[in-house]
Amino acid sequence: METPPVASEEAGARLPFGHWDEDTLKRALRAAHQRWAASQLDATSDYATVAQQARRDAARVLAQTRNGRDLGQLQNRSDFDVLRFAADPPISNDRLAALVDGDVLGDIGRGDVRLARATVLDHLLSGTPWLPWRRSGALASTAELRSALDRLSDRVAQQRWDTQARTQLSARQEQQLYDLLSRAGYEEVDAPRRFDDFTVLPPGTFCRERTVAGKKADAVARPLYGPVLLFEAKHCGDATNSVKRVGHEVLSKHRVWRETYGDAARTVAIVGGVLSPKPILELMPRQVPVVFDHDLGALGRYLSQVHDTPPT
Numbered sequence: 001m002e003t004p005p006v007a008s009e010e011a012g013a014r015l016p017f018g019h020w021d022e023d024t025l026k027r028a029l030r031a032a033h034q035r036w037a038a039s040q041l042d043a044t045s046d047y048a049t050v051a052q053q054a055r056r057d058a059a060r061v062l063a064q065t066r067n068g069r070d071l072g073q074l075q076n077r078s079d080f081d082v083l084r085f086a087a088d089p090p091i092s093n094d095r096l097a098a099l100v101d102g103d104v105l106g107d108i109g110r111g112d113v114r115l116a117r118a119t120v121l122d123h124l125l126s127g128t129p130w131l132p133w134r135r136s137g138a139l140a141s142t143a144e145l146r147s148a149l150d151r152l153s154d155r156v157a158q159q160r161w162d163t164q165a166r167t168q169l170s171a172r173q174e175q176q177l178y179d180l181l182s183r184a185g186y187e188e189v190d191a192p193r194r195f196d197d198f199t200v201l202p203p204g205t206f207c208r209e210r211t212v213a214g215k216k217a218d219a220v221a222r223p224l225y226g227p228v229l230l231f232e233a234k235h236c237g238d239a240t241n242s243v244k245r246v247g248h249e250v251l252s253k254h255r256v257w258r259e260t261y262g263d264a265a266r267t268v269a270i271v272g273g274v275l276s277p278k279p280i281l282e283l284m285p286r287q288v289p290v291v292f293d294h295d296l297g298a299l300g301r302y303l304s305q306v307h308d309t310p311p312t
Helices: 022-041 047-064 077-086 093-101 113-127 142-183 239-264 277-286 297-308
Strands: 205-212 215-222 228-236 265-273 290-292
Touching (some): 022 142, 022 277, 022 290, 047 077, 047 142, 077 093, 093 113, 142 205, 142 297, 215 239, 228 239, 239 265, 277 290
Antiparallel strands (some): 205 215
């Protein structure tokens, strides 16, 4: 059952942007989706280069582990990032870490995280049909090795391509925000990488990604008037993932910042891509405005206003 929001999350005056009724939210979600689709058609990354590197890495890791027989030879995270895609279905880094932390196979690798990860991954690979020599103990044929390399490198390449495309879109989204702040008259300053006290930001300035009260913000702006603005920029490639990234991640940071600063600071979510309405509808009652990166006009007007004159 969902925990109802505490009163402190809902307190504070509503900022004059980023709040949606049902019809306008549907239109905004559709526009964000269309913008994302157009960006995929115009992708500038070279998939052939990504695929070639993925194949080299897959071949190296298979050779290093005796074709997946000796996972104790996996040395670093990049090695695990390749071979975890040999599992059916591929296992995420978060899930692999959770299985290790949960001692799913008993007291393994105590004090040796690398060994524990290798042991869990070895167990998960035991049922992989396209590594048949692991079960039979026989030598792998050339055809079997080629087939395994093809499948593994294809999976790794697709994941890297998706990550690279998402990173490019996220960087573009963040740059939009920085440009908007600059146009509204805010001067960028080089604040400490981590801070709790907003006095490190002079009024009328902003800084890029910083850790504030232990939580990362993609930008922090201190207007001349009104609360400090803590920006969270989230670009998503699918609606299911947006529930976690826009809903859970933004909300968890908002709760910490709300508890720490009260009305002195406000969380603002900048979103784009393929989005579910669910996380947006969860954020708005907490007075967290949600702004789509294809329509920053209302946010820009507010930023200019509180940079020049006190809000009425």
